[in-house]
Amino acid sequence: MMRNLSDIEIIDSINRGNPSDYTLLVNRYKDRAFTLLKRMLKNDLDAEEALQDSFLKAYNSLKNFRREAQFSTWFYKIVYNTALTVISSKKRKIEVEMSSFNEEYDLSGYKDEIDSSKENVRDYILRMIDKLPIRGALVVILFYLDGMSLAEISQVMGISMVNTKVMLHRSRNSLRDLLIKYNYQEEIL
Amino acid sequence: MNNDDLLNRYLDNELGIDELQTIKNEIEKDGKILARLKALRAVDNSLRQIKSENAPAGFTERVMKAIADSSIKVKSKVSYFFLSMISILAVGIISIFVLSVRILGIQEGGGESKPLPQYIKEYFGKNSGIWESILKNNTVMLIGSMAALLLLLSLYFTIEAHKNFKNRLNNIS
Secondary structure, three states: OHHHOOHHHHHHHHHOOOHHHHHHHHHHHHHHHHHHHHHHHOOHHHHHHHHHHHHHHHHHOHHHOOOOOOHHHHHHHHHHHHHHHHHHHOOOHHHHHHHOOOOOOOOOOOOOOOOOOOOOHHHHHHHHHHHOOHHHHHHHHHHHOOOOOHHHHHHHHOOOHHHHHHHHHHHHHHHHHHHHHHOOHHHHO | OOHHHHHHHHHOOOOOHHHHHHHHHHHHHOHHHHHHHHHHHHHHHHHOOOOOOOOOOOHHHHHHHHHHHHHHHHHHHHHHHHHHHHHHHHHHHHHHHHHHHHHHHHHHHOOOOOOHHHHHHHHHHHOHHHHHHHHHOHHHHHHHHHHHHHHHHHHHHHHHHHHHHHHHHHOOO
16 A cells, blocks of 8 residues: 555655655665666666665755655756766766766777677667766666656756757667667667 | 657657658668668667666665664754753853852942942943053953954854754755
């Protein structure tokens, strides 16, 4: 019964003095947020730490949550900003600037083909998401895994909707070019 | 608008009738565009298969424990802050009390019983010469100014520390 509550109903319950209900929100979002953080931070430990940090920040700011946006959008914004803080604090800024935020969507330099007979084309595509620029990978995950609209993604990332759409298109195009390069597209259709 | 953009928007069902006709014409003219559309659709199909990874075991319990711990810390910090404020207030009250007793002691020594405000007025009136000489003394003025400066600085840092403390409360992580 409790598990069918909407995010807002859970938040109302927490604000009424039932903090243990926060477990429902944690359980609802922890896996998807963890997936997102792993793509951004490329490290399980950092991802877990940032995930915990994000949930704590969200809990402590629940009273400030404006119901104009969905909880998921608001929460993912916290997750995204926490990940950016971790990246800068870990002095990965230079690496990020050089390899990810330069918006280099050309994956043709990667020579990774399907690396074993067990790996199929779909797994290969999913693996290649990691090779996309961080923000490109993020847009792909929020769009496909979380089912967010472009408007919601643009709110999470603090960028315009046009830029969000451009990132989604570029990410798909670069993955598509890989399929064409290795002639995998027929296997997947 | 290039073909790649049209193909992506076709995939997302965002094309109007005119644009649909345009892309259809392009595909008929150039077989490579059809190949790109097929590959794009293959990517789209694959991306729809993304599955989330499981957060580490026991994660929810750890979060809830961290929340419980942080709320205890907040409570203790708040009580410590109020304790400090109460101490400062208490010191102020005691100082006023001691001053009053001292003034009343002097008053009793004089053998007359007067209201306190009247006594203070008379006291400062009688001793105006002394106060004047003290205030005209450069060393006293210098020490007084330094003390006032130090007081203002400490007041500023106290306010800043309080602001930081409040910010930390709001952004506990």
